[in-house]
Amino acid sequence: MKPLLQICTMKSFAFIITATLLTASTCTRQQIEAGFAQTMIGRWEFKSSMGGYAGKRIEAETGKKLVLEFKPNQEFQKTLNDSVTEKGTYELVKVKSIYTGKTDNAIRFNAATAAAPESSRLDKIIALKGDSLSISDNFYDGFQSVYTRLK
Known part of the structure; x- marks a missing residue:
């Protein structure tokens, strides 16, 4: 009977260790995401896009100010010349x-505007480097758009 008790004790110990490690890694991941989310809040001005089958590059047009704003309540807004x-x-x-x-x-x-293109509802890879924000389609021949933080 003693070996069965030892096996149960070892299984319990292994379970406790696994649960502790999973909890610790989950807490760390949530803290990183919260910091990331906080960093991207603000107004971002469109600078360029590049992609597509031919690698087309689209620069921001003079006289057209396209701004993407992220708000703390997980709302966004895009404006063109205000x-x-x-x-x-x-x-x-x-x-x-x-x-x-x-x-x-x-x-x-999740655009509330009926005119929003269907492609805007897909998951897009997002990266921050200093005052630069890139949002990339997560499919082949997609586009990557680059924005800079407005101060």
Whole structure:
């Protein structure tokens, strides 16, 4: 009977260790995401897009100021020369990236504007480097758009 007790004790110990490690890694991941979400809140001006089958590059047009704003309550708004063109909610998610093959930060837009293109509702890979924000389609021949933070 003693070996059975030892086996049960070892299983309980293994379960406790596993549960503790999972809890610790989950807490760390949530803290990183909260910091990431906080960092992206603000107004971002469109600078360029690049992609497509031919690698087309689209620069911001002179006289057209396209701004993407992220609000703390997980709402976003796009404006063109201060006129709202699209608005809705967003959520930050983790998805497998076609670029790295690993799990990356992504954004999912849920546009409330009927005119919003269907492609805006897909998960997009999102990255922050200083005052630069990139949002990339997570499919082949997609586009990557680059924004800079407005101060």
